[in-house]
Amino acid sequence: MERIPILRMGSLLLVTIQVDMHDRLAMTLQEDLTDRIVKDRAKGVLIDISALDIVDSFIGRMISNTAAMAKILDAKTVVVGMQPAVAITLVELGLALEGVSTALNVERGIAMLAQRE
Amino acid sequence: MSQDSTLQLAGLIKGNEAALVDELITAMRNKLMRFDKASESEIRQQTAQLLKLLELNIPKTTTHNLNDSIWAETKQLLTEFSHARVKQGYTPAETASIIFSLKEPIFKLLRASLTDQPQQLVEELATTTALFDSLGLYTIDVFQKAREMVISRQQQELLELSTPVVQLWQNVLALPLIGTLDSARTQVVMENLLQKIVETGALIAIIDITGVPTVDTLVAQHLLKTIAAARLMGADCIISGIRPQIAQTIVHLGVNLEDVITKATLADAFVIALKKTGASITNSAA
Structure with missing residues (x-):
């Protein structure tokens, strides 16, 4: 099954969405990401959506929900690109x-998360 | 209407063009507000041309439907005629009345030549009226279209003119808004701003509304939308140039600007922007 990779960079998790998001994929990502935040004890999550050129309300809400879930698990989410x-x-x-939180690119996003630590 | 009756009309026009044009000009002098020598000679020339074309085309057809290809040349002439009037600032009514005023002298000619044939006179009058009405209405149509073209071109120019995004400093953009913000303009402003944020990697955008005459709930909503979109791109917005009256209006309308940094002047906003981006200006003379 198709999955979006979650990369670990120190205490941060980097999610790069390179394919068209469909609802099933979005739900899987949400589950994977919350699992990884707990497992890796991540302090920050970067979601890079620079390759995404179509969004609908579901994806929009999914991003917003993911950030809220991450916050409960004490990780700050930055949506970049x-x-x-x-x-x-x-x-x-x-x-x-x-x-x-939002940032223009991954570099800025990392700087933003570093500031918080 | 019979073929004969239309032939009669064409025949009447032929040979009487000069007299018809003269009568038209006299009538125009009384009707039109502005009627100088220049427009007189122009109208003379154009109506003479029109009469020539009518003379040629009336015998060819029994229909006065202007969509017929026979009338293409006549329509072309009327289009030019109408466009010239648009430029001179005539009203549509004045323009059409020039065409309609041709009816009177033509009726006179018809009456004179057909006094002994009342039946045919009535038919001729009906035909002539129908023809000139459609010619006149066509002029109004073209006139209106020409005006609309001017208006839409100006709108386009206005749209292009009024939405510059300037870079004030590294990471700082300014968006001086001038004029009222409607939905179409907001869209353009938003697109320009976001594009510039991508290009320059700006962190702060200052939206200066000194040139916005009034802020109502709709304008405020458009501003907030722009700010929200910029934030999604990772840039913070500052609104500057808020005049006292506008501050009062915003509060009276109950618009919530609490999450947005607002400053009275662009200079103040710039200082905040520099502070936020970690830059500073020192006075070397001091």
Whole structure:
């Protein structure tokens, strides 16, 4: 079954979404990620969505939920690399991802998480 | 309507063009507000051309449906005629009335030549009216279209003109907004801003609303949308240039700007932006 890889970088987890997200994949990712946060005792999660050029409300909510779950497990989530079109779509859908940190690219995201530690 | 009756009309126009144009001009002098020598000679020339074309085309057809290919040349002429009037600032009514005013002198000619054939006179009058009505209406149509083209071109220009995104400093962008924000403009502003954030890697965007005349709930909502989209790209926004009246309006409307940094002037916003990006300016003279 198709899975999105979760890479460990020190105390951070890096998730790079390179394929079109469908709902099943999103749910699997959510499960895998929460498992890994607990297992690796991760302090931060970077979700790189620079390759994602289509979002719907489900994916938007999934990102928002994942961040909330990570927060309960004491890991800060940063969503990085969002495309302008995706940002506009999410805002128009009324999903401004309140409570989720964002950064322009992975480098900035890592810097942001490093600051917190 | 019979073939004969239309022939009669064409025949009447032939040989009487000069008289018809003269009468039209006299009528125009009384009707039109602005009527100078320049437009007189232009109208003279154009109506003479129109009469020539009518003379040629009326005998060819019994229908006065302008979609017929026979009328293509006439329509072309009317289009030019109408466009010239648009440029000179005529109203659609004035433009069409030039065409309609041709009816009166033509009726006069018909009455004079057909006094002894009342039956045919009635038919001729009906045909002529139908023809000139459709010509006049066509002029109005074209006139309106020309106006709409001007308006849409200006809108486009306005859209392009009014949405610059400038880089003030490393990692700091400024977006000076001028004029009212409607949905279409917000879309363009948003796209420009996000694109620039990607290009420059900016961390802070200052939205300056000094040039926005009024802020209502819709404008505020558009601003908040832009800010939310920029935040999703990892850039924070500062709103600057809020005039006292606008601050009052925002509070009265109950718009929630609590999560957004707001400053009275662009200078203040710039200082905050520098602080946030870790840059600073020192005065070397001191």
